[in-house]
Amino acid sequence: MKRKKICELLKGSSQLDNVLVKGWLRTRRDSKTFSFLEINDGSCLKNIQVIADSTLDNYTEITKLTIGSAVGIRGKLVKSQGKGQDMEIQAQSIEIISLAPESYPLQKKRHTDEFLRTIAHLRPRTNKYGAIFRIRSELSYAIHKFFRDKGFKYIHTPIITGSDCEGAGEMFRVTTLKPDQKIKKGYVEDFFGQETNLTVSGQLSAEMFALALGDVYTFGPTFRAENSNTSRHAAEFWMVEPEMAFCDLEDDMDLAEEMINFLITHILDNCAEDIQLFAKFVDKKLMTTLENIRAGAFLRLPYSDAVDILRKSGKKFEYEVKFGKDLQSEHERYLTEQHFKKPVIIYNYPKEIKPFYMRLNDDDLTVAAMDVLVPGIGEIIGGSQREDRSEVLVERMDELGQFPGDYWWYIDSRKYGTVPHSGFGLGFERTLMLLTGVKNIRDVIPFPRTPGSIEF
Structure with missing residues (x-):
């Protein structure tokens, strides 16, 4: 039976x-x-x-x-x-x-998140973590449903790559060389014959398919060797990355806003019991925050205006607010939680702080980039219109110290029927943090990978 x-x-x-x-x-x-x-x-x-x-x-x-x-x-x-x-x-x-022994660690009492991280193999059996991972499963389904209903094609992009999409160099090396083997003649003795890493993004590969199939998305694990122990960063995390042909920055912002609202509505409708647990025991303001996000249109604000607002706020920030510097989490949360009290999309960032693939604006100072900021989290989406002009793309690579020869195939795509196209990356774990009110990324990943931690 x-x-x-x-x-x-x-x-x-x-x-x-x-x-x-x-x-x-x-x-x-x-x-x-x-x-x-x-x-x-x-x-x-x-x-x-x-x-x-x-x-x-x-x-x-x-x-x-x-x-x-x-x-x-x-x-x-x-x-x-x-x-x-x-x-x-x-x-x-x-x-x-x-029969479990009397020493079973999950007795009937409240356990701290810190303790439960030490038994990550057992914590899904608790009410809180069982709920988190049921929501995680449903959120994965909702993402696929959203894109399928809109006619997007699902693309599997490489996890092992020779490209550094973000240009930050914070990548995990993949090699078959033994520890005592020295690199000789440009990695010719290594498996792939060149320096190889775990991907930080599937975007560049997804762009190639957008320029063939129109609207596509990739959804999978990404990796960043950033030595950060903050509550928002992990070495292994999942990203949702759509790419759309014949779309500009405005279209990109529209899709990002629509997607966040869809995901919130889907989870509230399909995981009501689990969400209520977090609203009762984790974040008393959770339902108010989620309802506020989907209550109206997101505010759209140029980066220069955001800097002016922050500088004139009279608030003391830990990190300096200055044109040409990236916004920090404290700046993003001030804008969404105190100044506007709603989601904000910041766009047109200075070119110096953004990667080579973002389209250079006519002012030659900014790029057509956008970040979606939400209360309680800060940045949850980062995206841009992509640079579709091959000569400008090469110039931007040179400016940022990247060798165009390493990206010959990416540049090549701009020669044959290139079109305006846009996309973004949604942090899957940060979306879970938004939906549950959980403040630490380690608690929404089954087995978190952070500096000095790979026990499970």
């Missing part, structure tokens, strides 16, 4: 005979002739109550069940006579699949 998921049973209201449920014991209470078991199988936040009476053949063993033990319950689903649940199972047989 196929087992039933608890989420399915709790949605219904009709009695069912001969139901099979399998899961893990959350709590057990014993009376003189009954044991009350709370079972969870991870399919939803709620447990299902199981009534085990003393007539069961293995009742003595049942009364010794420990938290974390795995069981199989066969019985009758009936309306509950107690408070707190609509349905419960009257057990006809209980199989003890495995």
Whole structure:
């Protein structure tokens, strides 16, 4: 007999005979002739109550069940006579699949996030982390649904690359050379014959397909060897990167805004129970923040105007506000949470602080770049119109110290039927932080990779 998921049973209201449920014991209470078991199988936040009476053949063993033990319950689903649940199972047989020791670390008490990071292999069994990772799963589906419904094609871009998309050099080296082997003659003895890294972005490859298929997107892991231990940075993270042919910066901003609103609405509609956990225990302002984001159009503001607002704010920032410097998280959050109190899209950044692939504006000072800033997070999306003029592209590479020969194929695409095209990158984990109110990126990734941490 196929087992039933608890989420399915709790949605219904009709009695069912001969139901099979399998899961893990959350709590057990014993009376003189009954044991009350709370079972969870991870399919939803709620447990299902199981009534085990003393007539069961293995009742003595049942009364010794420990938290974390795995069981199989066969019985009758009936309306509950107690408070707190609509349905419960009257057990006809209980199989003890495995017995957890008394030392099981997830006892019935509140555990800190710091402690749970040390047992990342077990933390999905807690209410909070089970909810996070169910939302993560649903958010992944929502992303694919959004793009599929809009006619985008899903592209798999390389994880191993010889290109540095961002030009920052903070990349993980991929090599087959032994530690004591010296690099000779330009990596000719290495597997790929040249310096090779883990990708920081699938954008450059996605552009090639946008120039063939029109609208495409890539969604996968990216890597950055940035020695940062902040709550917003990880060495391995996921990015959603659409690319659109025949689109300018305005189109890019429109898609970014539409996508964020779609994702928030989808998660609120499909993960209501899990979201409520975060609204109650993690961030009391979560629902207000999410509703505020989708309440109206995002404000659009040139970078120069944003700098003026910050300089005249009278607020003391840790990092200097100056034209030609990138905005920091404290600046972004001031604009969205205090000054405008809504999402803001900053555009037309100084060319000196942006990568070579962003289209140079007619003022020769700024590029057609945009960042989407949201309350509680700051930057959640970064994008631009791409530079489609090959001669300008090469000049920008030279200015930023990058060798055009390494990107011959990228430049080549500007020779044959080039068109205006745009795209952006959405930080998947930062979107999860927005949706849940969780403040540390380590807590929305199953097994976080940060400096000095790769235990699991």
